[in-house]
Amino acid sequence: MLTSEILETAKQPEYVDFCADCAGGDAFIAAANQLASQGLIAKKFGKGGYRWYLVGAK
Amino acid sequence: MSLKPLQVIAAIREYYEQYPACAGRSIHKLGEEASNAYSTARAKFANFINTAEPEECIWTRNATESLNMVASSVKLPKGSKIVTTTLEHHSGSLPFVERARRDSLKIEIVEAKDDGTFDIEDWNRVIDTNTSLISVVHSSNVTGTIAPMKEIIEIAHDRGALVMSDDAQYAPHHPLDVQDLDVDFSAISVHKMCGPTGVGVLYGKMDLLKSMDMFLVGGDTVADVRYVDGKIVPEYLPPPEKFEAGLQNYAGAIGAGAAADYLQSIGMHNIELHERNLLSFVLKSLKEMDKVTIFGTDDIHIKTGLVAFMVSTVNTAHDVAGYLSDSCGVMLRSGAHCTHPYHYQMGIPPSKGTNRASVYLYNNRKDVETFIEGLHALVEASS
Numbered sequence: 237m238l239t240s241e242i243l244e245t246a247k248q249p250e251y252v253d254f255c256a257d258c259a260g261g262d263a264f265i266a267a268a269n270q271l272a273s274q275g276l277i278a279k280k281f282g283k284g285g286y287r288w289y290l291v292g293a294k
Numbered sequence: 295m296s297l298k299p300l301q302v303i304a305a306i307r308e309y310y311e312q313y314p315a316c317a318g319r320s321i322h323k324l325g326e327e328a329s330n331a332y333s334t335a336r337a338k339f340a341n342f343i344n345t346a347e348p349e350e351c352i353w354t355r356n357a358t359e360s361l362n363m364v365a366s367s368v369k370l371p372k373g374s375k376i377v378t379t380t381l382e383h384h385s386g387s388l389p390f391v392e393r394a395r396r397d398s399l400k401i402e403i404v405e406a407k408d409d410g411t412f413d414i415e416d417w418n419r420v421i422d423t424n425t426s427l428i429s430v431v432h433s434s435n436v437t438g439t440i441a442p443m444k445e446i447i448e449i450a451h452d453r454g455a456l457v458m459s460d461d462a463q464y465a466p467h468h469p470l471d472v473q474d475l476d477v478d479f480s481a482i483s484v485h486k487m488c489g490p491t492g493v494g495v496l497y498g499k500m501d502l503l504k505s506m507d508m509f510l511v512g513g514d515t516v517a518d519v520r521y522v523d524g525k526i527v528p529e530y531l532p533p534p535e536k537f538e539a540g541l542q543n544y545a546g547a548i549g550a551g552a553a554a555d556y557l558q559s560i561g562m563h564n565i566e567l568h569e570r571n572l573l574s575f576v577l578k579s580l581k582e583m584d585k586v587t588i589f590g591t592d593d594i595h596i597k598t599g600l601v602a603f604m605v606s607t608v609n610t611a612h613d614v615a616g617y618l619s620d621s622c623g624v625m626l627r628s629g630a631h632c633t634h635p636y637h638y639q640m641g642i643p644p645s646k647g648t649n650r651a652s653v654y655l656y657n658n659r660k661d662v663e664t665f666i667e668g669l670h671a672l673v674e675a676s677s
Binding site: 238239240243244247258259260261262265269279281282283284285286 | 607608609610612613614616617620628629630631632634643644645646647672675676677
């Protein structure tokens with residue numbers, strides 16, 4: 237998913253228990269970077285920005 | 295946030311290592327040292343912004359608390375009007391929106407122009423004799439534009455209104471003389487001016503501070519608390535103690551004093567000039583990039599050393615910040631910078647946001663070159 241797609245998805249009602257942040261989405265991205273540091277997800281920069289994926293999937 | 299010079303770190307370390315005691319209450323040698331350092335720090339900060347007396351500087355946690363303190367505690371006539379702007383940091387607008395809601399006061403918003411500047415005629419039109427207080431950001435943390443503060447204060451005072459200046463972005467970068475400005479209140483965050491986190495300052499004219507209601511009460515705010523006829527009867531101290539309840543952030547205040555000393559040793563005019571030179575270079579370089587849109591005026595004489603921008607090849611500002619941090623160690627702020635109304639005004643959803651590149655006294659031309667080269671690489675990689 238692109239970063240922008242993650243930010244849009246995080247705002248959906250079904251994720252409200254997991255994702256709480258202001259409309260700017262700073263905390264979502266900080267959380268994503270933490271997950272990447274832990275090797276659980278990865279990111280690759282390309283057209284439009286970063287694309288994030290589960291490790292082991294592409 | 296800013297980097298911290300060794301002098302500030304040393305001052306804080308010295309407090310914790312040599313005299314980690316309470317100021318103003320402990321009757322022993324370490325307490326005396328802490329008291330001296332704490333009051334000296336207040337005097338240093340008062341000198342930094344040229345208050346009439348040190349007691350006009352109240353230690354707070356940050357500019358947000360300073361703004362909330364005024365919004366909650368300043369006496370405002372019933373039915374009067376508060377004025378604020380679309381350019382405010384949330385901390386400069388929301389406390390006053392809440393005060394207006396709570397006390398059924400009117401609130402009117404002055405819209406900043408797209409470039410972040412203000413038309414003084416809008417202020418002239420909005421501030422009337424029913425206006426009791428204006429909350430305005432002196433230098434925008436998004437566009438960097440500097441408000442025509444002296445003119446606003448003149449209009450406000452002429453019509454009987456108080457002015458609260460959010461100086462969180464202004465004070466670290468420009469000489470600030472609160473007496474010359476004749477501003478009624480000023481909110482400053484020390485972490486933005488080479489000082490520690492968790493400490494800020496509220497400046498207020500003494501007669502106003504004396505007339506304000508309490509904000510936080512408890513230990514250290516009282517001259518006495520008697521128990522009379524079944525009632526608890528407090529007698530409150532004058533400012534600053536009136537507003538400094540409980541154990542204070544002594545290390546933070548001492549660090550704030552050291553930060554004020556440090557900046558003054560370099561000279562605020564020198565810092566301002568250094569930033570303007572770098573800012574010119576940043577603006578020129580960004581303007582040459584056709585995938586980059588700059589926000590805010592490019593008049594460096596009414597601009598603090600920061601530039602907000604967007605890159606059209608990247609969907610969200612957070613990705614620009616992430617790429618530059620990962621690829622070349624350049625750290626920018628991204629998002630809506632706690633100024634959602636301005637972003638909405640500009641048609642930018644907060645989740646898309648803008649990037650903010652800022653320069654300070656410790657940056658140099660090489661830093662700017664690294665940033666620009668990184669941005670070129672980003673545009674190429676994302677196109």
